[in-house]
Amino acid sequence: MAAPVSVRVQREDFDLAAEVSALTRGRADIGAVVTFLGLCRDEAGSLDALELEHYPGMAEAEISRICHEAVQRFGLQAATAVHRFGRIEPGENIVLVLTASLHRQAAFDGANFIMDFLKTSAPFWKKEHRADGSAGDWVSAKDADDAARERWSR
Amino acid sequence: MAAPVSVRVQREDFDLAAEVSALTRGRADIGAVVTFLGLCRDEAGSLDALELEHYPGMAEAEISRICHEAVQRFGLQAATAVHRFGRIEPGENIVLVLTASLHRQAAFDGANFIMDFLKTSAPFWKKEHRADGSAGDWVSAKDADDAARERWSR
Amino acid sequence: MSTVNLVYFSWVRERIGKGEETLELPAGVVTIGDLLGHLKTLGAEYEAALEHQNVIRAAINQEHVDHGEPIAGAREIALFPPMTGG
Amino acid sequence: MSTVNLVYFSWVRERIGKGEETLELPAGVVTIGDLLGHLKTLGAEYEAALEHQNVIRAAINQEHVDHGEPIAGAREIALFPPMTGG
Numbered sequence: 348m349a350a351p352v353s354v355r356v357q358r359e360d361f362d363l364a365a366e367v368s369a370l371t372r373g374r375a376d377i378g379a380v381v382t383f384l385g386l387c388r389d390e391a392g393s394l395d396a397l398e399l400e401h402y403p404g405m406a407e408a409e410i411s412r413i414c415h416e417a418v419q420r421f422g423l424q425a426a427t428a429v430h431r432f433g434r435i436e437p438g439e440n441i442v443l444v445l446t447a448s449l450h451r452q453a454a455f456d457g458a459n460f461i462m463d464f465l466k467t468s469a470p471f472w473k474k475e476h477r478a479d480g481s482a483g484d485w486v487s488a489k490d491a492d493d494a495a496r497e498r499w500s501r
Numbered sequence: 502m503a504a505p506v507s508v509r510v511q512r513e514d515f516d517l518a519a520e521v522s523a524l525t526r527g528r529a530d531i532g533a534v535v536t537f538l539g540l541c542r543d544e545a546g547s548l549d550a551l552e553l554e555h556y557p558g559m560a561e562a563e564i565s566r567i568c569h570e571a572v573q574r575f576g577l578q579a580a581t582a583v584h585r586f587g588r589i590e591p592g593e594n595i596v597l598v599l600t601a602s603l604h605r606q607a608a609f610d611g612a613n614f615i616m617d618f619l620k621t622s623a624p625f626w627k628k629e630h631r632a633d634g635s636a637g638d639w640v641s642a643k644d645a646d647d648a649a650r651e652r653w654s655r
Numbered sequence: 656m657s658t659v660n661l662v663y664f665s666w667v668r669e670r671i672g673k674g675e676e677t678l679e680l681p682a683g684v685v686t687i688g689d690l691l692g693h694l695k696t697l698g699a700e701y702e703a704a705l706e707h708q709n710v711i712r713a714a715i716n717q718e719h720v721d722h723g724e725p726i727a728g729a730r731e732i733a734l735f736p737p738m739t740g741g
Numbered sequence: 742m743s744t745v746n747l748v749y750f751s752w753v754r755e756r757i758g759k760g761e762e763t764l765e766l767p768a769g770v771v772t773i774g775d776l777l778g779h780l781k782t783l784g785a786e787y788e789a790a791l792e793h794q795n796v797i798r799a800a801i802n803q804e805h806v807d808h809g810e811p812i813a814g815a816r817e818i819a820l821f822p823p824m825t826g827g
Contacts, residue, residue: 364518367538375543375591381612382536383605384521385741389529399740402664402733405717406740430740437529442741451537451827452649455613458535462605462741468719470733471740472665485666488737495606539827553826556750556819559803560826584826596827605741616827622805624819625826626751639752642823 351425352414356406358433361443370425370447377424381454383444383462389437395476398483399432399441402470406430413464421457423448428461430471463495505579506568510560512587515597524579524601531578535608537598537616543591549630552637553595555586556624567618575611577602582615584625617649659690659726663704664735667711670704680726687713688722690732705734712737745776745812749790750821753797756790766812773799774808776818791820798823 353369355361363384371377387397414426427445435441442465446457467488475483507523509515517538525531541551568580581599589595596619600611621642629637662675684693691708694701705711713720714733726732748761770779777794780787791797799806800819812818 362518363521364516367517371540371592375541376545377540378542380536380538380540382534382538383609384534384536385605386525386531386534387529388532388603391530400665401740402662402714402717402735405714405733408717409719438525449542451539451616452613455537455609455616459606459609462609466741467738469740470664470714470735470738472736473739474665485736486739488739554751555826556748556800556803556821559800559819562803563805620827621824623826624750624800624821624824626822627825628751639822640825642825 350418350423352411352418353425353427354407354411354414355429356401356403356410357429357431360431360440361429363443366427366429366443366445370427370445376449377447378449379451379454380445380447381451381458383442383458384440385442385462387435387437387439387441393478394437395478395480396434396436397441397486398434398474398476400472400474401430401432405470406432409469410465413461413468416464417446417457417460420460421446421448421453423453423457426457426461428465430465430469432471434476460499463492463499466492467496504572504577506565506572507579507581508561508565508568509583510555510557510564511583511585514585514594515583517594517597520581520583520597520599524581524599530603531601532603533605533608534599534601535605535612537596537612538594539596539616541589541591541593541595547632548591549632549634550588550590551595551640552588552628552630553586554626554628555584559624560584560586563623564619567615567622570618571600571611571614574614575600575602575607577607577611580611580615582619584619584623586625588630614653617646617653620646621650657727659729660731662731662733664733666736667704667734671700685725685727686722687715687720687724687726687732690726691722691734710737711735743813745815746817748817748819750819752822753790753820757786771811771813772808773801773806773810773812773818776812777808777820796823797821 410428425447429443444458444461446454448454473486564582579601583597598612598615600608602608627640715729801815
């Protein structure tokens with residue numbers, strides 16, 4: 348049986364506990380679940396909100412490709428990813444990744460891998476709305492994120 | 502301000518969502534939260550339950566030492582660990598670790614570090630109760646766990 | 656001449672001034688790189704959007720491709736800056 | 742002679758047959774290693790528990806220590822197998 352992969356791209360918030368429960372409910376063969384929760388930071392009060400633009404269709408497809416690759420590579424029992432779009436304020440959730448595996452390192456590596464590729468390959472773009480009302484800039488891609496992805500090259 | 506570290510050792514189950522919420526509530530400076538959830542596996546139906554023995558006092562103290570070291574080493578904004586003891590059945594929770602940080606890699610590394618040291622240094626011992634009613638054995642420590650800890654040697 | 660559906664995102668979209676359009680392409684436009692070169696001849700807004708051509712990312716039918724990728728048969732071509740999700 | 746509170750866990754506890762005890766130690770017992778050697782003279786149950794002396798872990802006042810650690814001043818000494826939590 349192929350490991351279940353669940354990917355959603357949505358405007359509304361998500362429920363971490365419900366996602367963990369959906370992934371573990373009714374089975375006793377999972378030894379480890381790692382979750383990554385990405386939140387909007389207030390940047391020391393300078394940020395009013397982020398506006399997340401995405402490429403509908405490709406966003407889901409690309410995150411699914413990444414999750415399936417992680418399942419295959421690390422032997423995961425399941426992987427879930429939920430990414431929000433639209434206006435997101437400081438303290439709010441942006442992205443959630445869950446991985447399940449028999450042993451802990453696969454779940455850690457799988458979630459880490461999914462986040463590194465999601466950052467650099469999933470078609471989302473962040474625009475900043477500043478607290479001082481000035482026109483927001485598009486967030487620049489970071490070299491550090493490319494470097495993080497390169498760690499996984501075989 | 503020192504990063505908050507919260508450690509509990511308890512018989513009763515824990516609530517992952519409540520722990521995440523306790524860690525993030527009322528602040529907008531956290532960018533990433535990683536959680537690790539360790540569960541009791543049924544070992545293909547052969548396991549009836551685990552009995553977890555611990556060293557009261559030292560268990561809390563040792564996990565606190567590990568969490569504080571992770572906070573220091575990875576610059577975490579917060580770390581939480583909850584470890585259960587007593588009888589735990591397949592599918593039930595055993596251990597929960599949460600880390601919070603500005604950027605994702607610190608939270609991943611911090612949770613991974615805490616689990617590697619918790620496995621090999623926190624005074625807990627697992628005894629198996631077999632589904633066939635035979636006398637359970639104490640689980641043997643794994644060389645792989647020592648190797649995982651050694652990864653963090655500088 | 657071939658017809659192609661183009662979609663733009665983030666500051667590529669903002670600078671071009673629209674999120675999507677359908678264009679007829681001349682015969683010499685074979686790859687994504689050729690397409691970028693052609694678009695830059697269409698006006699100042701395209702020039703501004705695609706000025707730093709090497710940073711522009713492209714997808715054909717919702718999959719990432721390099722600038723050397725042939726565009727023949729593409730239902731949808733997307734152009735956008737490096738991604739900043741997560 | 743010095744008095745020491747000992748606590749045992751897991752199969753060390755099971756084999757010795759008790760979870761804790763207070764013992765008077767002869768003057769020659771200086772380190773954890775000495776203590777293990779001394780305990781093995783107290784009966785077959787101690788011999789069985791501590792047979793593979795190098796795998797036994799020790800803590801003084803709830804902190805891990807090596808077998809070479811002096812035990813002078815210890816309020817509580819714990820002996821146990823390698824840990825298997827998490």
